[in-house]
Amino acid sequence: MLSVAIHEFKKQIKSIKSILVILIIFSITIGVASVGEKYKSLIEMGAESNVYTLGLTMTILIAGPLFTLSLSHNIINEEIRTRTIRFIATKTSRANIVIGKYLGIVLFWIICLVLSMFLISLFSHSIYINKFMVSFSFLLYFIGLTILISTLVSNPIMTNLIGITLSIVMTILGLWGTLSNNIILKVFSYLTPYHYFIHEENSALSYIPILFSILFVILSIILIRKRDL
Template structure:
C-alpha cells in the first residue's frame, strides 16, 4: 500500500497540475479578498483578515470539486484500460491499490492546501489552521467520490466528462439544499459536504465529509474485489 501511495504521489507532484492548483487557489483567494476589501461597505462587511478566509472558502467551494474530480478522474480506470493494474495486483492486494491511490490524492491535496495557506499567510499575517482543516475535510469527500467513479466506470473519457458535470451539479444542489427549508432538499443535503460546511458545529463538519469519503472508498474496494482485471 505504501509503495502504491508513494509512486502515485510522486507522479502527481512531478506534474504541472500541482503548481497550477496552488497558483489558482492562491490567486483567486487573494483576488476575492481584494474585492471584498474594496466593496466591504456595500456588502456590509468590515474589512480585515477575515476576507482571506472568505476568499479561500469560496475558491475551494467552487473550484475544489472540479479540480478533484477532473484531475484524478482516471486514477483507477486508466490502470485497467492499459492493463497495468494486472501487474500491480501481482505485487499487492486490490484493497491496497485502492487505499494507496486514495491516500496519494489525499496527501497531494493536503500539500497543495498547506502551501496555499502559507502563501496566503504572507498577506493575512496569520495561519488559518481551523479553516484550512475544514476545507481539507471538504475536499476529501470529492477524493472518495473520484475513487468510486474511477472504479465503477472503466472508460476514462466518461469519468472525465461525468466528473465535470458532477462538480457543477454538486455545487449547485449542495449549496441550494444547505440553505433551503425544503424537507426533501434537507435530506439530500446530509449526503453532500455542503451541509456540514454551513452547519454551526465545526467538529461535525470535520468528521462528516471524511466519513462519507471513507464509505466511498469501502464501496470501491468491494467493487474492485469482484471485478475481473
C-alpha cells in the same frame, strides 16, 4: 501501499493540469488576501479572518469538486484499461492499490492547502488551523467519490464527463440545499459536504464528510476485489 501512494502523488504533482489548478488556487488566494490586507483597517476584528480566507473558501466550495474530480477521474480505470494494474496486483493487494492511490491524492491536496494557508498567513499574520481542517474534510469527500467513480466506470472518458457533470450539479444543488427550505434539497445537502462546510464549521459535524470519504473507499475496495483485472 506506501509506494503506490508516493507514485500517485508524483504523477499528480507533475501533471500540467495539476500545475494549472495550483496556480489558479494560489492566484485567487493571494488576490483576495491582499485585498483583505489593503482594507483591514475597515474590517471588523470578527470578520477579519473570513476576509483573508475568503478566496480559498470560495475556490474550494465552487471549484474544489471540479478540480478534484477532473484531475483524478481516471485514477483506477486507466490502470485497468492499460492492464498495468495486473502488474501492481502482483506486488500488493487490491485494497492496498485503492488505499495507496487515495492517499496519493490526499497528500497532493494537503500540500495545496498547506501552501495556500501559508500564503494567507503571510498577509494575516495568523494561522487558521480550523479553516484548514474543515477545507480538508470537504475535499476528502470528493477524493473518495473520485476513487469510487473510477472503480465503478471502466471508461476514462466517461468518468471525466461524469466527474465534470457531478461537480457542477452537486455544487449547485449542494449550495442551494443549504439555503433552501425544500425538504428534498435539504436532504440532498446533508448527503453532500456543503451543509457541513457552511453551517457546521465550528463543530464536530464539520468532519462528517470524512466518514463519507471512508465509505466511498470501502465500497471501491469491495468492487475492485470482485472485478476481473
